[in-house]
Amino acid sequence: MYTKPAQSAGCSKGLLAGSSGVALTSTLGYTGFLLGPPAIGFLASEFGLRVGLTTLSFLALAAATIAYLAPDRADRG
Numbered sequence: 001m002y003t004k005p006a007q008s009a010g011c012s013k014g015l016l017a018g019s020s021g022v023a024l025t026s027t028l029g030y031t032g033f034l035l036g037p038p039a040i041g042f043l044a045s046e047f048g049l050r051v052g053l054t055t056l057s058f059l060a061l062a063a064a065t066i067a068y069l070a071p072d073r074a075d076r077g
Helices: 003-011 019-047 049-069
Strands: none
Touching (some): 019 049
16 A cells, blocks of 8 residues: 555656655655554543544545545656
């Protein structure tokens, strides 16, 4: 799941071309990896486990929808 965004970022043109795009993709991935569990824990402690995990499900669904609707940059050549 991670290799496709990194490959697309590496092949892109413009402001985030090449290594800059890969670096941004890696930074966003690691940030989510490090900040996600504490955010879910905070929501679970304040509002309950069901709300914390439901929020995670909705965010994952939103990310999948955005990824599906986004144009594929690799086809632009």
